[in-house]
Amino acid sequence: MSQRQTFSDRHRRTRSDHAQETASDYVEAVDDIRIEHGRCRVTDLAKRFDVSHVTVTKVVARLKREGLITSEPYGPLELTEAGRQLAAKSRRTHQIVYDFLRAIGVSEQIAAIDTEGIEHHVSRQTLECFRRLTEELRGRG
Protein backbone atom coordinates (compact mmCIF):
# COMPACT_ATOMS: atom_id res chain seq x y z
CA MET A 1 0.00 0.00 0.00
CA SER A 2 1.51 3.28 -1.06
CA GLN A 3 1.64 6.33 1.13
CA ARG A 4 -0.27 8.23 -1.52
CA GLN A 5 -3.18 5.82 -1.39
CA THR A 6 -3.36 6.29 2.37
CA PHE A 7 -3.72 10.01 1.92
CA SER A 8 -6.46 9.50 -0.62
CA ASP A 9 -8.40 7.31 1.74
CA ARG A 10 -8.30 9.87 4.50
CA HIS A 11 -9.38 12.73 2.36
CA ARG A 12 -12.13 10.82 0.65
CA ARG A 13 -13.76 10.31 4.01
CA THR A 14 -13.30 13.81 5.33
CA ARG A 15 -14.12 15.97 2.34
CA SER A 16 -17.34 14.27 1.34
CA ASP A 17 -20.57 13.75 3.24
CA HIS A 18 -21.47 17.35 3.83
CA ALA A 19 -24.97 16.39 2.80
CA GLN A 20 -25.00 13.84 5.63
CA GLU A 21 -23.87 16.48 8.11
CA THR A 22 -26.66 18.77 7.00
CA ALA A 23 -29.14 15.94 7.39
CA SER A 24 -28.01 15.31 10.96
CA ASP A 25 -28.16 18.99 11.83
CA TYR A 26 -31.64 19.31 10.39
CA VAL A 27 -33.28 16.30 11.98
CA GLU A 28 -31.72 17.17 15.32
CA ALA A 29 -33.05 20.72 15.03
CA VAL A 30 -36.51 19.49 14.03
CA ASP A 31 -36.53 17.25 17.07
CA ASP A 32 -35.33 20.07 19.35
CA ILE A 33 -37.91 22.51 18.07
CA ARG A 34 -40.72 20.00 18.32
CA ILE A 35 -39.79 19.44 21.95
CA GLU A 36 -39.60 23.17 22.67
CA HIS A 37 -42.55 24.44 20.62
CA GLY A 38 -44.71 21.39 20.04
CA ARG A 39 -44.19 21.60 16.29
CA CYS A 40 -41.51 22.59 13.81
CA ARG A 41 -42.11 24.84 10.85
CA VAL A 42 -39.83 25.86 8.01
CA THR A 43 -39.40 29.30 9.52
CA ASP A 44 -38.21 27.86 12.83
CA LEU A 45 -35.37 26.12 11.05
CA ALA A 46 -34.59 29.23 9.02
CA LYS A 47 -34.20 31.20 12.25
CA ARG A 48 -32.15 28.54 13.96
CA PHE A 49 -29.70 28.17 11.08
CA ASP A 50 -29.82 31.83 10.12
CA VAL A 51 -30.61 31.11 6.49
CA SER A 52 -33.55 32.05 4.28
CA HIS A 53 -36.71 29.97 4.37
CA VAL A 54 -36.00 29.06 0.74
CA THR A 55 -32.79 27.31 1.66
CA VAL A 56 -34.63 25.39 4.35
CA THR A 57 -37.34 24.40 1.90
CA LYS A 58 -34.72 23.04 -0.49
CA VAL A 59 -32.85 21.05 2.12
CA VAL A 60 -36.09 19.74 3.58
CA ALA A 61 -37.14 18.66 0.09
CA ARG A 62 -33.98 16.59 -0.14
CA LEU A 63 -34.52 15.09 3.31
CA LYS A 64 -38.06 14.17 2.28
CA ARG A 65 -36.67 12.38 -0.77
CA GLU A 66 -34.31 10.56 1.54
CA GLY A 67 -37.11 9.50 3.86
CA LEU A 68 -36.09 11.42 6.98
CA ILE A 69 -38.85 14.03 7.07
CA THR A 70 -42.48 14.22 6.04
CA SER A 71 -44.90 17.13 5.81
CA GLU A 72 -47.97 18.31 3.98
CA PRO A 73 -48.04 21.63 2.10
CA TYR A 74 -48.09 24.51 4.58
CA GLY A 75 -48.01 21.98 7.40
CA PRO A 76 -45.45 21.41 10.16
CA LEU A 77 -42.44 19.15 9.66
CA GLU A 78 -42.51 15.63 11.06
CA LEU A 79 -39.68 13.14 11.43
CA THR A 80 -39.99 9.64 10.06
CA GLU A 81 -38.79 6.73 12.14
CA ALA A 82 -35.44 6.93 10.33
CA GLY A 83 -35.37 10.66 11.04
CA ARG A 84 -36.01 10.13 14.73
CA GLN A 85 -33.26 7.54 14.94
CA LEU A 86 -30.77 9.82 13.22
CA ALA A 87 -31.78 12.68 15.50
CA ALA A 88 -31.28 10.53 18.59
CA LYS A 89 -27.88 9.36 17.42
CA SER A 90 -26.83 12.92 16.58
CA ARG A 91 -27.94 14.11 19.97
CA ARG A 92 -25.91 11.46 21.76
CA THR A 93 -22.77 12.27 19.80
CA HIS A 94 -23.29 15.98 20.32
CA GLN A 95 -23.62 15.52 24.06
CA ILE A 96 -20.49 13.39 24.35
CA VAL A 97 -18.39 15.88 22.41
CA TYR A 98 -19.76 18.85 24.32
CA ASP A 99 -19.25 17.23 27.72
CA PHE A 100 -15.74 16.30 26.70
CA LEU A 101 -14.76 19.79 25.63
CA ARG A 102 -16.18 21.19 28.86
CA ALA A 103 -14.28 18.57 30.86
CA ILE A 104 -10.94 19.50 29.32
CA GLY A 105 -11.49 23.15 30.15
CA VAL A 106 -13.18 24.75 27.14
CA SER A 107 -15.65 27.51 27.99
CA GLU A 108 -19.38 27.01 27.53
CA GLN A 109 -19.65 29.29 24.52
CA ILE A 110 -16.61 27.99 22.69
CA ALA A 111 -17.53 24.40 23.47
CA ALA A 112 -20.98 24.98 21.97
CA ILE A 113 -19.47 26.34 18.77
CA ASP A 114 -16.69 23.78 18.40
CA THR A 115 -19.01 20.89 19.14
CA GLU A 116 -21.12 21.85 16.13
CA GLY A 117 -18.04 21.63 13.95
CA ILE A 118 -16.45 18.56 15.46
CA GLU A 119 -19.39 16.25 16.07
CA HIS A 120 -19.68 15.10 12.47
CA HIS A 121 -16.04 14.12 12.24
CA VAL A 122 -15.39 11.89 15.24
CA SER A 123 -15.25 8.16 14.70
CA ARG A 124 -16.76 5.70 17.11
CA GLN A 125 -13.33 4.98 18.54
CA THR A 126 -12.53 8.62 19.17
CA LEU A 127 -15.94 9.17 20.69
CA GLU A 128 -15.30 6.32 23.09
CA CYS A 129 -11.94 7.87 24.06
CA PHE A 130 -13.71 11.18 24.64
CA ARG A 131 -16.25 9.57 26.93
CA ARG A 132 -13.69 7.64 28.90
CA LEU A 133 -11.52 10.69 29.43
CA THR A 134 -14.50 12.82 30.42
CA GLU A 135 -15.31 10.41 33.21
CA GLU A 136 -11.69 10.19 34.24
CA LEU A 137 -11.30 13.94 34.46
CA ARG A 138 -14.55 14.31 36.37
CA GLY A 139 -13.39 11.66 38.78
CA ARG A 140 -10.29 13.67 39.55
CA GLY A 141 -12.47 16.67 40.40
Place this chain on the structure above:
Amino acid sequence: MSQRQTFSDRHRRTRSDHAQETASDYVEAVDDIRIEHGRCRVTDLAKRFDVSHVTVTKVVARLKREGLITSEPYGPLELTEAGRQLAAKSRRTHQIVYDFLRAIGVSEQIAAIDTEGIEHHVSRQTLECFRRLTEELRGRG
Protein backbone atom coordinates in the same frame (compact mmCIF):
# COMPACT_ATOMS: atom_id res chain seq x y z
CA MET B 1 -29.73 37.91 23.92
CA SER B 2 -32.27 35.31 22.88
CA GLN B 3 -31.54 31.63 22.84
CA ARG B 4 -32.46 31.54 19.18
CA GLN B 5 -29.85 34.10 18.25
CA THR B 6 -27.26 32.08 20.09
CA PHE B 7 -28.09 29.06 17.98
CA SER B 8 -27.80 31.11 14.82
CA ASP B 9 -24.36 32.33 15.77
CA ARG B 10 -23.10 28.85 16.36
CA HIS B 11 -24.40 27.44 13.14
CA ARG B 12 -23.29 30.35 11.04
CA ARG B 13 -19.73 29.66 12.09
CA THR B 14 -19.80 25.91 11.76
CA ARG B 15 -21.72 25.30 8.57
CA SER B 16 -20.00 27.84 6.39
CA ASP B 17 -16.37 28.20 5.36
CA HIS B 18 -16.01 24.93 3.53
CA ALA B 19 -14.14 26.92 0.92
CA GLN B 20 -11.68 27.94 3.61
CA GLU B 21 -11.23 24.32 4.65
CA THR B 22 -10.49 23.37 1.08
CA ALA B 23 -7.98 26.21 0.85
CA SER B 24 -6.14 24.97 3.95
CA ASP B 25 -6.10 21.40 2.71
CA TYR B 26 -4.76 22.45 -0.67
CA VAL B 27 -1.97 24.76 0.45
CA GLU B 28 -0.88 22.24 3.04
CA ALA B 29 -0.79 19.54 0.37
CA VAL B 30 1.13 21.76 -2.04
CA ASP B 31 3.67 22.41 0.67
CA ASP B 32 3.93 18.71 1.55
CA ILE B 33 4.39 17.65 -2.04
CA ARG B 34 6.95 20.35 -2.73
CA ILE B 35 8.95 19.10 0.22
CA GLU B 36 8.63 15.48 -0.89
CA HIS B 37 9.03 15.85 -4.65
CA GLY B 38 10.64 19.22 -5.13
CA ARG B 39 7.65 20.57 -7.00
CA CYS B 40 3.89 20.20 -7.01
CA ARG B 41 1.81 19.63 -10.11
CA VAL B 42 -1.93 19.46 -10.62
CA THR B 43 -1.76 15.71 -11.02
CA ASP B 44 -0.02 15.30 -7.67
CA LEU B 45 -2.92 16.98 -5.93
CA ALA B 46 -5.43 14.97 -7.93
CA LYS B 47 -3.78 11.77 -6.70
CA ARG B 48 -3.54 12.93 -3.12
CA PHE B 49 -7.17 13.97 -2.88
CA ASP B 50 -8.42 11.19 -5.14
CA VAL B 51 -10.29 13.55 -7.44
CA SER B 52 -9.98 14.29 -11.13
CA HIS B 53 -7.39 16.77 -12.36
CA VAL B 54 -10.27 18.97 -13.50
CA THR B 55 -11.49 19.43 -9.97
CA VAL B 56 -7.98 20.35 -8.87
CA THR B 57 -7.68 22.84 -11.71
CA LYS B 58 -10.91 24.50 -10.64
CA VAL B 59 -10.01 24.75 -6.98
CA VAL B 60 -6.52 25.96 -7.81
CA ALA B 61 -8.05 28.63 -10.06
CA ARG B 62 -10.02 29.88 -7.08
CA LEU B 63 -6.98 29.83 -4.82
CA LYS B 64 -5.08 31.83 -7.44
CA ARG B 65 -7.86 34.42 -7.44
CA GLU B 66 -7.55 34.53 -3.66
CA GLY B 67 -3.80 35.03 -3.80
CA LEU B 68 -2.67 31.79 -2.18
CA ILE B 69 -1.16 30.05 -5.19
CA THR B 70 0.60 31.09 -8.37
CA SER B 71 1.60 29.16 -11.46
CA GLU B 72 2.21 29.57 -15.14
CA PRO B 73 0.36 27.49 -17.73
CA TYR B 74 1.66 23.92 -17.65
CA GLY B 75 4.02 24.90 -14.86
CA PRO B 76 4.26 23.63 -11.27
CA LEU B 77 2.23 25.20 -8.48
CA GLU B 78 3.89 27.71 -6.17
CA LEU B 79 2.64 29.13 -2.90
CA THR B 80 2.49 32.86 -2.34
CA GLU B 81 3.65 34.27 0.97
CA ALA B 82 0.04 34.16 2.18
CA GLY B 83 -0.18 30.59 0.97
CA ARG B 84 2.95 29.59 2.85
CA GLN B 85 1.67 31.19 6.03
CA LEU B 86 -1.66 29.41 5.77
CA ALA B 87 0.12 26.13 5.09
CA ALA B 88 2.32 26.58 8.14
CA LYS B 89 -0.63 27.40 10.35
CA SER B 90 -2.60 24.41 9.03
CA ARG B 91 0.33 22.14 9.66
CA ARG B 92 0.67 23.29 13.26
CA THR B 93 -3.03 22.80 13.94
CA HIS B 94 -3.00 19.42 12.26
CA GLN B 95 -0.07 18.26 14.38
CA ILE B 96 -1.64 19.39 17.65
CA VAL B 97 -4.91 17.64 16.91
CA TYR B 98 -3.19 14.46 15.77
CA ASP B 99 -0.88 14.33 18.77
CA PHE B 100 -3.84 14.91 21.03
CA LEU B 101 -5.90 12.10 19.58
CA ARG B 102 -2.95 9.76 19.84
CA ALA B 103 -2.37 10.84 23.46
CA ILE B 104 -5.92 10.03 24.50
CA GLY B 105 -5.68 6.56 23.01
CA VAL B 106 -6.92 6.78 19.43
CA SER B 107 -5.13 4.46 17.00
CA GLU B 108 -2.80 5.82 14.34
CA GLN B 109 -5.14 5.16 11.45
CA ILE B 110 -8.27 6.52 13.08
CA ALA B 111 -6.39 9.51 14.42
CA ALA B 112 -5.16 10.32 10.93
CA ILE B 113 -8.69 10.22 9.55
CA ASP B 114 -10.38 12.09 12.39
CA THR B 115 -7.70 14.77 12.44
CA GLU B 116 -8.54 15.64 8.84
CA GLY B 117 -12.14 16.18 9.81
CA ILE B 118 -11.60 17.91 13.14
CA GLU B 119 -8.69 20.26 12.43
CA HIS B 120 -10.79 22.86 10.66
CA HIS B 121 -13.27 23.14 13.50
CA VAL B 122 -11.22 23.67 16.62
CA SER B 123 -10.97 27.17 18.04
CA ARG B 124 -7.78 28.58 19.43
CA GLN B 125 -9.02 27.93 22.95
CA THR B 126 -9.84 24.31 22.30
CA LEU B 127 -6.52 23.82 20.53
CA GLU B 128 -4.75 25.15 23.60
CA CYS B 129 -6.68 22.74 25.82
CA PHE B 130 -5.70 19.91 23.48
CA ARG B 131 -2.03 20.84 23.72
CA ARG B 132 -2.05 21.18 27.47
CA LEU B 133 -3.75 17.86 27.97
CA THR B 134 -1.43 16.12 25.54
CA GLU B 135 1.55 17.20 27.61
CA GLU B 136 -0.19 16.25 30.82
CA LEU B 137 -1.04 12.78 29.59
CA ARG B 138 2.46 12.26 28.26
CA GLY B 139 3.90 13.33 31.59
CA ARG B 140 1.88 10.67 33.36
CA GLY B 141 3.35 8.06 31.01
Place this chain on the structure above:
DNA sequence: GGCGCCACGTAGCCAAGGCTACACTTTATT
Protein backbone atom coordinates in the same frame (compact mmCIF):
# COMPACT_ATOMS: atom_id res chain seq x y z
C1' DG C 1 11.56 14.42 -37.16
C1' DG C 2 7.74 11.98 -35.72
C1' DC C 3 5.07 9.29 -32.36
C1' DG C 4 3.05 8.45 -28.12
C1' DC C 5 2.22 9.34 -23.49
C1' DC C 6 1.33 12.06 -19.80
C1' DA C 7 0.03 16.57 -18.02
C1' DC C 8 -2.90 20.30 -18.54
C1' DG C 9 -6.79 23.15 -20.20
C1' DT C 10 -11.64 23.87 -21.64
C1' DA C 11 -16.53 22.93 -22.37
C1' DG C 12 -20.37 21.47 -20.36
C1' DC C 13 -22.96 18.73 -17.14
C1' DC C 14 -24.58 17.77 -12.05
C1' DA C 15 -26.02 18.32 -6.86
C1' DA C 16 -25.85 20.99 -2.62
C1' DG C 17 -26.78 24.94 -0.45
C1' DG C 18 -26.80 29.88 -0.61
C1' DC C 19 -29.76 34.12 -2.29
C1' DT C 20 -33.83 37.65 -4.10
C1' DA C 21 -38.22 38.38 -6.02
C1' DC C 22 -42.72 37.26 -6.38
C1' DA C 23 -47.07 34.49 -5.75
C1' DC C 24 -50.06 32.11 -2.83
C1' DT C 25 -52.01 30.16 1.80
C1' DT C 26 -52.90 30.48 6.46
C1' DT C 27 -53.64 32.95 10.48
C1' DA C 28 -54.36 36.93 13.15
C1' DT C 29 -56.41 41.51 13.79
C1' DT C 30 -59.58 44.81 13.36
Place this chain on the structure above:
DNA sequence: AATAAAGTGTAGCCTTGGCTACGTGGCGCC
Protein backbone atom coordinates in the same frame (compact mmCIF):
# COMPACT_ATOMS: atom_id res chain seq x y z
C1' DA D 1 -65.95 39.70 6.65
C1' DA D 2 -62.05 42.17 5.14
C1' DT D 3 -57.51 43.19 5.52
C1' DA D 4 -52.91 42.79 7.27
C1' DA D 5 -49.23 39.89 8.53
C1' DA D 6 -46.79 35.82 8.69
C1' DG D 7 -45.61 31.54 6.61
C1' DT D 8 -44.84 28.72 2.50
C1' DG D 9 -43.94 27.71 -2.29
C1' DT D 10 -41.73 28.53 -6.95
C1' DA D 11 -38.75 30.55 -10.36
C1' DG D 12 -34.38 31.65 -11.35
C1' DC D 13 -29.70 32.91 -10.30
C1' DC D 14 -24.97 32.15 -7.93
C1' DT D 15 -20.64 29.50 -6.13
C1' DT D 16 -18.25 25.29 -4.77
C1' DG D 17 -16.62 21.17 -5.94
C1' DG D 18 -17.63 16.91 -8.19
C1' DC D 19 -17.62 14.50 -13.10
C1' DT D 20 -16.74 13.06 -18.49
C1' DA D 21 -15.24 14.14 -22.95
C1' DC D 22 -12.22 16.15 -25.80
C1' DG D 23 -8.43 19.23 -27.42
C1' DT D 24 -3.70 20.92 -26.68
C1' DG D 25 1.23 21.26 -24.71
C1' DG D 26 5.62 19.09 -23.43
C1' DC D 27 8.80 15.58 -23.48
C1' DG D 28 11.02 11.17 -24.18
C1' DC D 29 12.02 7.48 -27.29
C1' DC D 30 12.62 5.48 -31.22
